[in-house]
Amino acid sequence: MHDRPNVHLFTDGACSGNPGPGGWAYILVHPATGKRREHAGAEADTTNNRMELTAVIEGLRALSRPSDVDLTSDSQYVLKGLREWLDQWKARGWRTADKKPVKNEDLWRILDDLRAAHTLRFHWIRGHNEHPENERCDQLAVAARQALVNNDP
Secondary structure, three states: OOOEEEEEEEEEEEEEEOOOEEEEEEEEEOOOOOEEEEEEEEEEEHHHHHHHHHHHHHHHHOOOOOEEEEEEOOHHHHHHHHHHHHHHHHHHOEEEEOEEEOOOHHHHHHHHHHHOOOEEEEEOOOOOOHHHHHHHHHHHHHHHHHHHHOOOO
């Protein structure tokens, strides 16, 4: 019998300027129980890709035990990175195919550790296309970014 819970993780990142202030958000849904958790945060000086990665990291960190995770994102960068590029980067000593350092290596290393604990299935959706959880994540990420900017002296 399979004792790992199945969860759905929806993520998004938002940045005003690139770099600039950014926000990230995730929604975790446990289909068996209907439980839902939303969380968001922000950083003062970041990039959109870093916020997309942070949303996935924070969502996976929120899981209390190894899980089967259906990860839904509008970021091809995140999904292709996890599905296609990460193992190759590691094999090349965190270098790209053209021997350049991997951008956001610090976050990719964290994601590499987190994916070892979970079974991930990847789902891409077009951003801003009326997908309810993606739209909600975007709202949460933008609100977190805006709250940070408004509190900036």
